[in-house]
Amino acid sequence: MAEQKVAASALGEPLLLPGKDQAGLADDVEAQLTSYHAGASASFSRTCLNLTNAVSGIGVLSMPYAVSQGGWLSLLLFAVVGTVCCYTGTLIERCMRADGSIASYPDIGRFAFGAVGRRAIAFFMYVELYLVAISFLVLEGDNLDKLFPGASMELLGYRLHGKQLFIVLAAAVILPTTWLKNLGMLAYVSAAGLVASAALTASLSQVTLNLPSGKLYTKIAIVTTLVNPLAKYALLVAPITAAVEEKFSLQHGGAPARAAISTAILASTVVVASTVPFFGYLMSFIGSFLSVMATVLFPCLCYLKIYKADGIRRTEMVAIAGILLLGVFVAVTGTYTSLQQIISTF
Template identity: 45%
Template sequence: MEGLKAEGMESQNQPPQSEDQEKGTSFLKTCFNGINALSGVGILSLPYALSQGGWLSLILLLLVAILCWYTGLLLQRCMYANPAIKSYPDIGEVAFGYKGRAMISIFMYLELYLVAVEFLILEGDNLDKLFPHTAIKIAGLKVAGKKGFVLLTALVILPTTWLKSMGVLAYFSAGGVLASVIVVACVFWVGAVDGVGFHEGDMLLNLGGLPTATSLFAFCYCGHAVFPTLCNSMKDRSQFSKVLLICFISSTINYGSMGILGYLMYGQDLKSQVTLNLPIRKISTKIAIYTTLINPLTKYAVIITPIATAIEAKFSFGKRGSTISILIRTAIVISTVCVACTVPFFGYVMAFIGAFLSVSGSMILPCLCYLKINKTARSFGLELIIIVGILVTGSFIGVLGTYISLKQIVNHL
């Protein structure tokens, strides 16, 4: 606490360098890690988001990308202000003390937990499409359909969650960027070669669907939790602003391509995941779905590890051996299975995550922390106007999007 509170103010334009950074991550590897952090299951819902908001909602996709890129830069400036900052919760602690750390940690861990739930829902939906009317027997119990596949997926994933080494887990998480590109390529192939065509998608604007669309867009840019870690790991931290620009441009091109292709192919008939619309007998569809299925399998353990580590650290379980660690991770997996089976609505849950958690963690909290840490930013000027604009926009998206997504979830229970 004292280390974080100590005043170590440095120039915002020239971050302090340490001996550890001489051995840090290269520019190219950091770019790859950043793109991988932004490229996730959200890409599957981009066509659905477009079908909700219409063609003009693409402007909102670009706006959300720009706002989240800018707040990523604000987090970088917060790190430059105090060399003791190593993570996003550290920024919250420097800005608002213990309450700030607790608030950011809660948003981070809840978001990670619900993303893990989304992984299980995605697996259940897509496996049910590949193998419809399938029943699975587990411990003598017969479970049919999506719930059966959710349970099966959890059993497959469970052993990977017992690994505590992030170095080992890195092997499981590799390939996320490639997987996203493959899925987009397969969707294009279905439309261009397999006969679906690009003749749908004629709605210009749907005001009623804009909150849902914007919430889904916000979910796609929720990588802020790892940005401070990526920045701190670089050999040259001053290059991180360029990393952010490359990551956001690359991700936006990928997201935009998927949204446009899917909406042109299926229009208003789009389901929450574009893979559920694809013709099942085509080889391109199978490649897209299998690639989609592999991605969550490789990332689930990475997603829940910070949650498990935080629980172990809080109650000092880490010193008692691996048995309790395994039990904690197993309990987390079981709880996500229960939530996934109770609320199996991929699109609505993703919209809730985007509106409530992603908007808070990626737009509102970075601005508040930056204003608190940097006193000069509170002086009236262009920077303050931009930050206040982001706070107002984020609050509006968050309140309206959270209300609508929760209403949709409750109505479908």
């Protein structure tokens, strides 16, 4: 997968959002939203808001960078990836219909491969969501640092400046949204994210050129680029918070317990985001390893395991075999390249 990067603001360089496969992220988040307890559920319309917010607007400005790295033929790769993820999404849907006890993506892994399958899928999904949440904070810190260079502030005896300062400030704004357990309430945050995504898309004429300084639509693009991660962070870490609550039997601990858990998770992402110097390589690793495993390989393997006894058409077997080969190739080569780049930074 193409390496993803955060670029500078419109003051002379292209402003790039962290990209990852949108269909893949949709599968991840949609599967996780179904695993909530009834008390945290939302209506169909609000669930649509949450899901659309999770997958929209993140990669709008990353495509020019990807095309610049891979050439115009990389657009064909985008189409192939989208088609593959659409198909594996249907495989997940079929697997969820295989048994009434299946309510989430990890449940599919349990039904297909037992406890080991559930733990494997849950691990890849939660780690991926955690790293994407970190990428949102890095995006905020980098872009605000470009807009307000040289900013600094003393906080609790420590002098914060530049990227680290803005990461902490962004986290302070995000924190109250992470305390919301009810997905219906998060839908209001998602609505703000959707408005920002629409404004961002509408404010661009050409995404293949640098954003010119001094233009109104450039300012709109900058503001909405900053709003987008703030509106999406809570939704992406909500499954992680719920998993921690379930792991330690804190589902009924009330608001204080959830606030403590979500605050701890946010604090940990702030620490990582403030210290990781290779954001683009991190996003490349997420896409090439975690996303491929969660959205390409696992759906195919689970589907084969669940439905092999019923018989699978030969044409479908050929298609799944081709997808598995493609997924393994991307995972191996992409992971090797991204890890090599990360190691080279030290």
